[in-house]
Amino acid sequence: MAPKPVPVTPLPARALASVEDLAAAGLAPAEDRAALEQVAADFRIRLTAEMQGAIAAPGDPDDPVARQFVPSAAELTIRPEELADPIGDGAHAPVPGLTHRYPDRVILHATHTCEVYCRFCFRREVVGEDGALPEADMAAALDYIARTPAIWEVILTGGDPMVLSPRRLRAVLARLAAIPHVEVVRFHTRVPVVAPAKITDTLVEALDIRPAVHVVIHTNHAQELTPAACAALARLARAGVPLLSQTVLLRGVNDSPQALEDLFRALVRNRVRPYYLHHCDLARGTGHFRTTIAEGQRIMAALRGRLSGICLPTYVLDIPGGHGKVPVGPGYLEPGDSPGSHRVTDWQGNRHRYDDPS
Numbered sequence: 001m002a003p004k005p006v007p008v009t010p011l012p013a014r015a016l017a018s019v020e021d022l023a024a025a026g027l028a029p030a031e032d033r034a035a036l037e038q039v040a041a042d043f044r045i046r047l048t049a050e051m052q053g054a055i056a057a058p059g060d061p062d063d064p065v066a067r068q069f070v071p072s073a074a075e076l077t078i079r080p081e082e083l084a085d086p087i088g089d090g091a092h093a094p095v096p097g098l099t100h101r102y103p104d105r106v107i108l109h110a111t112h113t114c115e116v117y118c119r120f121c122f123r124r125e126v127v128g129e130d131g132a133l134p135e136a137d138m139a140a141a142l143d144y145i146a147r148t149p150a151i152w153e154v155i156l157t158g159g160d161p162m163v164l165s166p167r168r169l170r171a172v173l174a175r176l177a178a179i180p181h182v183e184v185v186r187f188h189t190r191v192p193v194v195a196p197a198k199i200t201d202t203l204v205e206a207l208d209i210r211p212a213v214h215v216v217i218h219t220n221h222a223q224e225l226t227p228a229a230c231a232a233l234a235r236l237a238r239a240g241v242p243l244l245s246q247t248v249l250l251r252g253v254n255d256s257p258q259a260l261e262d263l264f265r266a267l268v269r270n271r272v273r274p275y276y277l278h279h280c281d282l283a284r285g286t287g288h289f290r291t292t293i294a295e296g297q298r299i300m301a302a303l304r305g306r307l308s309g310i311c312l313p314t315y316v317l318d319i320p321g322g323h324g325k326v327p328v329g330p331g332y333l334e335p336g337d338s339p340g341s342h343r344v345t346d347w348q349g350n351r352h353r354y355d356d357p358s
């Protein structure tokens, strides 16, 4: 039998990039325009044609895709706990464009541009400007990586590194490939889902290099996984690129066991292994998206047992101030009544005793 043809993604129509565009597309009510212009002055708007098509209920601000990309006046509310640099990127930047927090891996901010601007973005204070990292900064960052043998993995993020042309990406990857201690290159990207036409054969070929390339797909709702997005994931999977996902827990988008179950099953079906569920960072103007940690733990607890283990990511918090990411539960183990004794909760909520060997 001939292999099933992969549908060819049509060239995308123009992205929506202003309040006027959103209004014309029926995504922003006229009475909100003044407030939305104020929001847009602070953090750019961009919604690709693919994601416009993924909105199931155009005009409904609670549609889980619209809510992620269509700005809201709620972004003007800055809470006292919110921060300009919520995960402390700046606190660990040895050279511009590079964050080195953990010994064996660095983040290289190859660009500040994205295909879409997510209203909850944790880097919204730096993301949204045009252009790739200036060549002098890129050279300094690569130089730092080359002279730091502890760096085993380079994580390309931004912005979104896959907005760079295959030619530029190939050039960056070639320079990383020349550093013997860099064994893994990881992309964090939304492009395969929000702009799947960009996952061309040329791009996929560029990823077939010696530092093993892994791709982490940022996606938050099953509705985003359109036929074209699934075809892009298939192109990557077929080329042997390990695919993982990261999801941000977002109020009104995916803060229910059912929404996350649908998303995680769809990802695994498309050969993507859910990696992290992020607690929503304390970026300014994003309070309307944030749940409590207790809510996140309840959702994760509801999914354990109900879902195949390969569908379950780790729920993590990036500790404000640049202290790194840690799993935040739910916890299944509590101290028992004597040293070395534990009380462990199973997936159905029943308690059991477990004793370490004395």
Ligand SMILES: *Cc1c(COP(=O)(O)O)cnc(C)c1O
Binding pocket: 087, 099, 100, 101, 102, 105, 106, 107, 155, 325
């Ligand atoms: C999130 C992050 C990483 C990657 O962490 P993993 O737990 O390996 O996914 C690396 N460096 C920085 C600065 C980060 O914020």
Ligand code: SF4
Binding pocket: 113, 114, 115, 116, 117, 118, 120, 121, 122, 123, 124, 127, 158, 159, 160, 190, 218
């Ligand atoms: S794609 Fe990532 S970096 Fe870009 S706006 Fe969305 S969350 Fe921020």
